[in-house]
Amino acid sequence: MSTIYPVIKLNPNDDVVVARHDVAKGTLLAQENITTRSDIPEGHKIALRNINEGQAVKRYGQIIGFASQAIVAGEHIHTHNLCMGDFSRDYAYGEDTIELPLAEKKDTFMGIKRADGRIATRNYIGILTSVNCSSTVARAIEDHYKKVGLDNYPNVDGVVALPQSFGCAIGFDSEAMAVMRRTMSGYARHVNFAGVVIIGLGCESNQIKDMFKVEGLSEDKMLHSMTIQETGGTQKTLAKGIEIIDGMLAEANNVHREPVPVSEIILALECGGSDSYSGISANPVLGYAADKIVQQGGTAILSETSEIYGAEHLLTRRAVSPEIGKKLIARIEWWEDYCARTKSEMNNNPSAGNKVGGLTTVLEKSLGGIAKGGTSNLVEVYEYAEPVTAKGLVFMDTPGYDPIAVTGQVAGGANLLCFTTGRGSAFGCKPTPSLKLATNNTLWQRQEEDMDINCGNVVEGTETIAEAGERLYTMILEMASGKKTKSEQFGYGGLEFVPWHIGAIM
Incomplete structure (x- = not known):
């Protein structure tokens, strides 16, 4: 039986690798020719080179923060030596758009057709x-x-x-x-x-x-x-x-269920209780499935504006027009003003649990978070709870707080939800069913009763994103056809209706 290499390098330009499991001090990482200088918790980052104070640090080939002190190769990188900093982003509207081919085979699920022609997944x-x-x-x-x-x-x-x-x-x-x-x-x-x-x-x-x-x-x-x-x-x-x-x-x-096309799916994409593996396993697995739904003519809703901050330029590059890209940036600017007048900051993220899971800055969290949106073009941007009418990948402006974000997506018309988690979230959102994805095997083994699908084998290297994505896509169609998710079995969803209150309460 071959030994799984202890770390993951996500991009050739990265300054860090991510620990698959706890890595002991003094471990030689032969492929990187470095030795760990301390014990490294699972999901946390290890420096690949010496980094001077103030220098940018990259993961996913993108900036996740700046060294707050000098860092030595093999050292643990986290909140003690990595911080936020200002840097310019090239929005390059539409430069990376790719037309994903529509699927030749039109898939179906067993849906409920309303009198007005809309398709329900629950009743x-x-x-x-x-x-x-x-x-x-x-x-x-x-x-x-x-x-x-x-x-x-x-x-x-x-x-x-x-x-x-x-x-x-x-x-x-x-x-x-x-x-x-x-x-x-x-x-x-x-x-x-x-x-x-x-x-x-x-x-x-x-x-x-x-x-x-x-x-x-x-x-x-x-x-x-x-x-x-x-x-x-x-x-x-x-x-x-x-x-x-x-x-x-x-x-x-x-009512009765009947075969209807996957183009009738409006899938909300959400992550909560994220960890460092979210952007490696569950989020890209969900992105793969979201791409498949878009290729079938359906809709996927990406949201959580405060958690795409620092990665928004990767979405504007996929916008189908400069106008759509600028609508997204207008929402980012609204958030910057919102934070200024409420004396908050965009880097109030990550949460304490996120940090335990290896996430250090909102930039790092955002880069992993947008992986839920797959590779499809961005076709529209909506304000909170606006009716979603476009087909394809769309963005809805919401906070990162899960119940508020999902409430907006459901109000916009989402008839299904996929929810990724690395720390272990328990969540539902009636009337829309919620399917939960575990990012790692440890979580799956600890909290399988709340998780619908495990993406941890992607971290282990024993399953590809495509393989896990195909499993997820099949489960999405089963969920759409009436199969109850774990959160439905437990009765979640009645207390998670949380509209966004953005103004003063007098």
């Missing part, structure tokens, strides 16, 4: 709240259906409440209110909801009638709204909500 009835004050009632209605069950409606996946924590004390014409309305209307229209009830208190800033007017919504037999104050109190609102949903169930159940 829920949803209960939304316009404000925190109505969240208890919404949850009580959901609890009722958990108790009585839905045995007479086998085609309904569930009645799910998505309570929120805000909805009031924000300006009527503010940016925050526009985002709130966009998000809620995106869920109200979501293809995976057969019907929706929206419940308010009645006096909140986020008035349901105003949202309906601004977003062009209107009530019908499968979309209802009410407020506790108008209905006459908590118990009456609970009873009315149950009565409304009882009236929806028969129609919601009147």
